[in-house]
Amino acid sequence: MLKQLLTTIAITGALMTTQPAWAASPPNMLVIGTNLTGIRTLDPAQNNARTVSELISNLYDNLVQLSPDDLKTLKPMLAKQWSVSDDGKIITLTLRDDAVFQSGNKVTAEDAAWSIQRVIKMGQVGSTDVALWGFKPDNVEKLVRAKDEHTLEIELPQSVNTDLVLYSLAGSSIGIVDKKTVLSHEANGDFGGAWLSANSAGSGPFSLAQWRPNDVAIFNAQPKYWGGKPAMARVVARHIPESGNLRLQLEAGDVDVGQYVASGDLDALSTNKDMVIDNVPGLGFYYIALNQKDPDLQKPKVREAFQHAFDWKAISGNIMRYTGFPWQSMIPRGMIGAPDEAAARYDYDPAKAKQLLAEAGYPNGLKKVLNPSGAATLPFAEALQASARAAGLDLDLVPGEFTPAFRERKFEVLLGNSGARLPDPFAVATQYAFNPDNSDEARLGSYYLWRTGMKVDDLNTLIDQSMKERDTAKRTDIFKKMDGIYAGMAAPLVIFFQRTDPYVMRANVKNYHGHTTWSTRWHDVTKE
Amino acid sequence: MVSADLTSKQESRRSQAGGFADAAPHPLMSLLRRLAGRVVAVVTTLLGLLFLTFSMGRLLPADPVLAITGPEVSKEVYDRVYNELGLGQPIWMQFLSYVGKIATGNLGTSATTGQPILTDLMTIFPATIELAIIAMIIGAIIGIPLGVTAAVRRGTIIDHIARIVALAGHSIPIFWTGLMALFLFYGKLKLVGASGRIDVFYEGLVTPMTGFLLIDAAIQQQWDVFYNALGHIILPASILGYYSVAYISRMSRSFMLEQLSQEYIITARAKGLGTRKVVWRHAFRNIRVQLLTILALTFGGLLEGAVLIETVFGWPGLGQYLTRGLQMNDMNVVMGSVLTIGAVFLTINILSDVLYRILDPRTR
Numbered sequence: 005m006l007k008q009l010l011t012t013i014a015i016t017g018a019l020m021t022t023q024p025a026w027a028a029s030p031p032n033m034l035v036i037g038t039n040l041t042g043i044r045t046l047d048p049a050q051n052n053a054r055t056v057s058e059l060i061s062n063l064y065d066n067l068v069q070l071s072p073d074d075l076k077t078l079k080p081m082l083a084k085q086w087s088v089s090d091d092g093k094i095i096t097l098t099l100r101d102d103a104v105f106q107s108g109n110k111v112t113a114e115d116a117a118w119s120i121q122r123v124i125k126m127g128q129v130g131s132t133d134v135a136l137w138g139f140k141p142d143n144v145e146k147l148v149r150a151k152d153e154h155t156l157e158i159e160l161p162q163s164v165n166t167d168l169v170l171y172s173l174a175g176s177s178i179g180i181v182d183k184k185t186v187l188s189h190e191a192n193g194d195f196g197g198a199w200l201s202a203n204s205a206g207s208g209p210f211s212l213a214q215w216r217p218n219d220v221a222i223f224n225a226q227p228k229y230w231g232g233k234p235a236m237a238r239v240v241a242r243h244i245p246e247s248g249n250l251r252l253q254l255e256a257g258d259v260d261v262g263q264y265v266a267s268g269d270l271d272a273l274s275t276n277k278d279m280v281i282d283n284v285p286g287l288g289f290y291y292i293a294l295n296q297k298d299p300d301l302q303k304p305k306v307r308e309a310f311q312h313a314f315d316w317k318a319i320s321g322n323i324m325r326y327t328g329f330p331w332q333s334m335i336p337r338g339m340i341g342a343p344d345e346a347a348a349r350y351d352y353d354p355a356k357a358k359q360l361l362a363e364a365g366y367p368n369g370l371k372k373v374l375n376p377s378g379a380a381t382l383p384f385a386e387a388l389q390a391s392a393r394a395a396g397l398d399l400d401l402v403p404g405e406f407t408p409a410f411r412e413r414k415f416e417v418l419l420g421n422s423g424a425r426l427p428d429p430f431a432v433a434t435q436y437a438f439n440p441d442n443s444d445e446a447r448l449g450s451y452y453l454w455r456t457g458m459k460v461d462d463l464n465t466l467i468d469q470s471m472k473e474r475d476t477a478k479r480t481d482i483f484k485k486m487d488g489i490y491a492g493m494a495a496p497l498v499i500f501f502q503r504t505d506p507y508v509m510r511a512n513v514k515n516y517h518g519h520t521t522w523s524t525r526w527h528d529v530t531k532e
Numbered sequence: 533m534v535s536a537d538l539t540s541k542q543e544s545r546r547s548q549a550g551g552f553a554d555a556a557p558h559p560l561m562s563l564l565r566r567l568a569g570r571v572v573a574v575v576t577t578l579l580g581l582l583f584l585t586f587s588m589g590r591l592l593p594a595d596p597v598l599a600i601t602g603p604e605v606s607k608e609v610y611d612r613v614y615n616e617l618g619l620g621q622p623i624w625m626q627f628l629s630y631v632g633k634i635a636t637g638n639l640g641t642s643a644t645t646g647q648p649i650l651t652d653l654m655t656i657f658p659a660t661i662e663l664a665i666i667a668m669i670i671g672a673i674i675g676i677p678l679g680v681t682a683a684v685r686r687g688t689i690i691d692h693i694a695r696i697v698a699l700a701g702h703s704i705p706i707f708w709t710g711l712m713a714l715f716l717f718y719g720k721l722k723l724v725g726a727s728g729r730i731d732v733f734y735e736g737l738v739t740p741m742t743g744f745l746l747i748d749a750a751i752q753q754q755w756d757v758f759y760n761a762l763g764h765i766i767l768p769a770s771i772l773g774y775y776s777v778a779y780i781s782r783m784s785r786s787f788m789l790e791q792l793s794q795e796y797i798i799t800a801r802a803k804g805l806g807t808r809k810v811v812w813r814h815a816f817r818n819i820r821v822q823l824l825t826i827l828a829l830t831f832g833g834l835l836e837g838a839v840l841i842e843t844v845f846g847w848p849g850l851g852q853y854l855t856r857g858l859q860m861n862d863m864n865v866v867m868g869s870v871l872t873i874g875a876v877f878l879t880i881n882i883l884s885d886v887l888y889r890i891l892d893p894r895t896r
Contacts, residue, residue, distance in 0.1 A: 220735065
């Protein structure tokens with residue numbers, strides 16, 4: 005009987021060893037291990053999040069593009085050149101004539117105009133950036149028009165810096181779609197949205213071969229791509245939510261690029277000579293948000309105490325090593341108007357924080373509820389809780405998903421992080437410093453300053469100016485002024501780190517460059 | 533839940549078995565009546581379960597709109613999606629309209645995959661069933677002999693081993709075991725595949741027919757794909773199977789011990805029958821029915837156990853689907869998954885009930 009039992013176990017073990025050798029990914033295939041959660045459609049007009057932006061950016065071309073290593077200089081893509089009228093009201097783009105969609109249809113200015121109109125008329129998240137310039141469903145058809153087969157005219161409904169408009173055209177949501185093909189699949193006036201959720205109709209270097217939500221997305225190279233056939237015949241984005249598993253697959257060579265790898269696994273991979281970790285700066289920050297509806301937190305000295313209550317240096321070398329770098333200005337590093345140095349504007353000083361609390365009327369310290377925005381910021385919140393205790397702040401940490409509560413101003417102290425896509429300080433300033441209406445009824449949940457319940461008229465004016473101003477030197481001054489006001493007012497958004505997004509690559513993968521605006525492109529990727 | 537009354541039912545059946553029944557109804561009628569009663573009970577339970585799940589979902593802090601739009605959405609877009617999802621109606625109305633749709637076979641659309649729930653389930657459920665079936669086979673072919681042997685050789689080394697196996701299966705987190713097994717068998721020994729049901733370069737070679745990848749590959753004689761898929765399923769199924777070994781072996785042992793102390797066994801032994809014959813031909817025959825119930829319960833448990841193992845192994849099945857639905861407050865996904873698991877329990881219950889009656893003459 006014992007023999008029978010051992011035989012059974014041996015057969016099971018043998019089954020596990022009768023496999024062919026497990027091969028690494030082939031030389032002409034790029035395998036990306038990522039997290040595909042929450043991607044419900046691959047329609048450019050209905051997306052603006054990080055992972056899906058990368059997928060879409062390889063199915064669809066934009067009119068213009070930005071290199072990952074130069075976020076200031078717009079480069080041609082479907083538009084080979086463009087000009088702005090003297091009054092700054094009209095942008096005229098001339099399209100290349102050798103671009104074709106995967107259907108074989110030629111890319112025309114009509115397709116480009118319709119793609120922009122479609123985004124605005126659908127009014128989904130993809131319209132977030134381009135709608136800032138005043139385009140609306142009832143004016144976009146008149147303002148965005150094809151003059152002839154290769155000439156597109158964009159007339160601006162209000163005075164806007166045209167670079168900002170062009171930057172927004174480089175975002176993945178404004179990928180140009182094949183009007184004829186998409187309209188042939190339209191159902192119930194949905195602009196072909198349902199069909200595009202799991203199909204592609206672009207002129208990009210890749211077409212969608214297979215899409216299983218939360219599992220896998222497979223892309224085939226387009227041999228007739230106007231920019232030349234990509235080296236990778238196939239790219240696969242695979243859902244690997246468990247970081248330990250992803251790390252093992254990177255080490256084994258089954259996965260070439262890893263995204264959303266956890267801090268501990270990044271540490272382990274950093275010592276592996278077969279791996280390269282690319283820390284891509286992001287357009288956002290890690291911050292502490294202080295609700296101004298709370299009478300204690302309304303006091304400037306209390307807000308200032310928070311600046312000195314967090315030992316950010318202690319975590320910059322470990323949990324934040326790959327996800328952010330110390331930065332305490334509201335203007336992202338390297339952008340126009342950014343200070344040369346803003347990595348140590350406030351130090352951890354528990355004694356000073358205690359003194360500030362005492363001056364504000366809290367000699368025995370202050371007790372508040374602390375929430376992370378979600379699971380990703382929990383370690384950060386734990387670190388804050390520990391270091392704030394010595395500073396007289398007793399923070400009761402309640403973990404969970406608190407972004408919805410933050411958007412509804414139902415919180416006391418929250419620790420969060422942010423991201424943006426427009427590579428201009430205007431985008432970040434809008435997020436962090438703009439609030440035109442502080443009433444509850446306004447529900448301006450996309451503005452963080454509204455979420456914290458503060459309105460600063462001077463900042464609103466400056467942000468508005470930065471959108472309209474065309475002169476770079478003047479804009480630089482505007483942003484510097486903005487930063488000065490923000491730093492001097494003990495803002496209810498206490499910024500500590502600028503975000504970075506780590507991409508892990510096997511060393512034999514070349515020319516894969518994670519993009520700050522998430523439009524990472526695979527066209528030039530090769531494997532040695 | 534639904535099947536919790538099975539063991540107590542055995543007891544009542546056993547006590548009824550010896551009595552005389554006067555004017556007993558036709559056995560087929562009685563079986564049909566019992567089945568109808570069971571179906572009504574389960575449907576009621578399912579409705580209650582749905583209502584509970586629905587209410588709890590509404591208490592979660594996660595916002596289904598933000599799950600779709602991302603946190604930086606403007607008021608206009610937020611409101612548009614909010615209305616598209618029908619979240620503006622009162623909760624009871626949302627629930628009623630949901631149940632009404634279910635009655636017409638419409639489980640709604642997932643907020644996070646954009647697909648009809650039914651389409652999603654048809655893609656992912658076979659992956660979980662395939663995993664659970666192989667896990668159960670592994671669990672049964674190891675667990676039953678192990679339990680029986682432990683009972684027969686009570687107090688010996690094999691009994692202690694069985695106990696340690698059972699204890700470890702109850703105390704070591706499946707998540708940790710999964711990662712360690714991946715590290716060893718995939719990371720170090722390169723014996724198995726890592727993530728998903730198949731290596732990416734085999735994607736698209738097999739046309740989905742049954743949804744069961746191993747079967748589809750075998751039907752289409754794609755043996756490379758078959759072996760690759762086998763290499764992917766064997767590790768998560770073995771781990772899942774191991775956790776059921778613990779339970780199956782413990783239960784087999786106690787059933788067998790109960791039988792071995794019966795008079796007919798002592799008599800058989802006194803007559804000089806060999807141990808193997810006594811155990812497998814006499815005692816085992818009498819615990820088959822109980823084991824069937826245990827295996828049915830185990831199968832339901834495996835569906836639940838798949839939640840963590842599917843996350844570790846990136847297995848695109850129901851467990852992962854449900855977890856994500858909960859995380860993102862995608863209520864249609866949560867409810868659809870709960871319904872599916874409930875329906876599986878219902879099916880298992882009814883099947884085990886029927887088999888019980890076929891295998892146990894005393895219940896006829």
